[in-house]
Amino acid sequence: MEYRKYLKNPVLEDETDQMKGFPIPPIQKPYPEDARLIDLISHDSIKLDDISLMQAINNRESRRKYLEAELTIEELSFLLWATQGVKELARGGLVTKRTVPSGGAMHPYETYLVVNNIEGLAPGLYRYLAVEHKLLVLDTNKTGLSEKLVEVCHGQAFIGKASVVFIWTARPYRLEWRYGEDSLKDILMGVGHICQNLYLACEAISTGTCAIVAYKQDELDKFIGVDGENEITLYLAPVGKI
Numbered sequence: 001m002e003y004r005k006y007l008k009n010p011v012l013e014d015e016t017d018q019m020k021g022f023p024i025p026p027i028q029k030p031y032p033e034d035a036r037l038i039d040l041i042s043h044d045s046i047k048l049d050d051i052s053l054m055q056a057i058n059n060r061e062s063r064r065k066y067l068e069a070e071l072t073i074e075e076l077s078f079l080l081w082a083t084q085g086v087k088e089l090a091r092g093g094l095v096t097k098r099t100v101p102s103g104g105a106m107h108p109y110e111t112y113l114v115v116n117n118i119e120g121l122a123p124g125l126y127r128y129l130a131v132e133h134k135l136l137v138l139d140t141n142k143t144g145l146s147e148k149l150v151e152v153c154h155g156q157a158f159i160g161k162a163s164v165v166f167i168w169t170a171r172p173y174r175l176e177w178r179y180g181e182d183s184l185k186d187i188l189m190g191v192g193h194i195c196q197n198l199y200l201a202c203e204a205i206s207t208g209t210c211a212i213v214a215y216k217q218d219e220l221d222k223f224i225g226v227d228g229e230n231e232i233t234l235y236l237a238p239v240g241k242i
């Protein structure tokens with residue numbers, strides 16, 4: 001099979017931009033100065049279910065049936081922290097140490113949220129600002145976002161019943177700057193770590209999720225407003241109470 005070549009590490013012939021002395025790209029996608037931001041809650045202020053790590057790992061499964069119940073902002077804050085939370089700015093603020101691993105600590109990801117039923121948040125499209133631990137409001141004016149998302153995901157109806165859907169993109173240059181053509185495996189593996197943390201964190205708050213790769217690429221990129229070149233959707237995960 002032709003595609004198997006992508007499973008292998010390439011032999012690198014060219015110098016990377018880092019080797020050439022180019023500046024490191026920003027740790028997070030920039031946003032306008034006058035953007036509307038929403039404060040999140042610190043992860044350690046949430047009360048988790050009485051569940052051990054062993055139980056969380058053992059109970060983890062892909063959950064596709066959600067109650068019509070809202071998630072609190074504390075719960076959403078916890079899930080965002082568990083998946084992309086920044087613990088430390090390292091190397092003079094050029095890289096971040098987070099709750100998940102990432103090749104070279106480059107963390108080339110952004111997290112978008114389609115909010116449907118979160119206490120105190122208007123339904124709409126948001127982006128997580130991991131460095132600030134805040135939400136950036138992108139669009140709370142459009143209606144029917146959940147229905148459109150189901151369509152983009154080939155009619156997987158349970159996605160439309162979620163309280164919130166996490167959508168992860170990669171900004172590939174953040175990693176290419178360091179690893180050049182050798183970035184593919186890092187990007188794809190890293191987002192798996194993020195989603196696994198979401199699965200386990202959900203188990204600790206009576207909430208469920210399901211990893212989703214079946215979606216129409218161009219339509220999902222357009223749906224969240226990324227160009228599909230400098231920023232590309234990789235993965236999504238609906239979340240709801242169970």
Ligand SMILES: Cc1cc2nc3c(=O)[nH]c(=O)nc-3n(C[C@H](O)[C@H](O)[C@H](O)COP(=O)(O)O)c2cc1C
Pocket residue numbers: 060061062063156210211212213214215
């Ligand atoms: C990379 C990846 C892509 C997946 N894509 C989908 C998907 O598009 N739709 C879906 O319903 N489940 C999807 N799943 C969930 C799998 O179907 C599920 O993990 C598998 O059936 C095993 O079940 P479990 O997670 O409950 O152990 C995906 C899982 C992974 C890891």
